[in-house]
Amino acid sequence: MKRITLAFAMAAVLTGTGLAQTFETIKLLPHSTERGGNLMQAFQHRASEREYGVTDLTLQDLSDLLWAANGINRPESNKRTAPTAQNKQEISLYVVKYEGAYRYDAQTNVLEPVTAGDHRAIVADRQEFAQFAPVILVIVGDYSVFPAERNMALVDAGYVSQNIYLFCAGNGMSTVARGTMKTDELAEILKLPEGQRPILNHPVGYRK
Numbered sequence: 544m545k546r547i548t549l550a551f552a553m554a555a556v557l558t559g560t561g562l563a564q565t566f567e568t569i570k571l572l573p574h575s576t577e578r579g580g581n582l583m584q585a586f587q588h589r590a591s592e593r594e595y596g597v598t599d600l601t602l603q604d605l606s607d608l609l610w611a612a613n614g615i616n617r618p619e620s621n622k623r624t625a626p627t628a629q630n631k632q633e634i635s636l637y638v639v640k641y642e643g644a645y646r647y648d649a650q651t652n653v654l655e656p657v658t659a660g661d662h663r664a665i666v667a668d669r670q671e672f673a674q675f676a677p678v679i680l681v682i683v684g685d686y687s688v689f690p691a692e693r694n695m696a697l698v699d700a701g702y703v704s705q706n707i708y709l710f711c712a713g714n715g716m717s718t719v720a721r722g723t724m725k726t727d728e729l730a731e732i733l734k735l736p737e738g739q740r741p742i743l744n745h746p747v748g749y750r751k
């Protein structure tokens with residue numbers, strides 16, 4: 544069984560649709576607002592889905608997914624597609640893929656390499672279905688920017704999560720919000736500074 548899943552994972556890598564498998568900075572493409580269909584249809588299709596096609600996301604799809612999740616939509620004020628309490632912008636996005644873990648830099652529109660290697664099993668934890676998604680987004684919050692008795696990082700992470708759900712629903716992709724993950728190990732892999740913690744993760748792949 545393990546051998547079959549490994550073969551499956553390798554197939555996922557080999558059938559990738561053009562994103563480099565080398566571990567280096569990925570320059571994302573400008574986002575497209577001419578896609579995604581109808582918002583009401585995205586609400587209609589929004590659902591937690593736990594099966595993913597093995598094909599890697601195209602660079603355009605990955606770029607648009609990240610922008611929709613938490614990109615800058617008003618450059619003049621540096622504000623984003625997801626709101627944050629007091630505009631603290633304490634949410635960061637990481638991308639865990641076969642070749643390594645990256646940090647999404649919304650300002651420069653790149654994925655910065657953080658740690659090489661396939662760490663998807665650490666994110667999947669006991670839910671094996673997540674391990675072979677071509678992309679896993681990790682939503683990280685900086686808890687240190689709010690007082691403990693009124694910490695809004697968990698709330699703010701929820702908006703990013705819903706953006707991911709709606710983008711996937713409108714663009715032929717599957718995802719699920721997951722609190723399950725090996726949080727401490729993942730924090731190390733992502734080299735998170737003191738005060739920052741992974742809150743949710745989203746495996747993403749093309750709808751099967």
Ligand SMILES: Cc1cc2nc3c(=O)[nH]c(=O)nc-3n(C[C@H](O)[C@H](O)[C@H](O)COP(=O)(O)O)c2cc1C
Pocket residue numbers: 589590591592593670719720721722723743
């Ligand atoms: C904060 C949060 C954490 C979740 N964690 C997990 C998880 O660890 N694993 C999982 O399979 N689903 C997880 N889910 C998905 C829920 O199980 C799912 O949203 C729920 O069953 C309702 O299904 P729906 O999203 O299709 O409406 C989580 C959802 C939320 C909002």
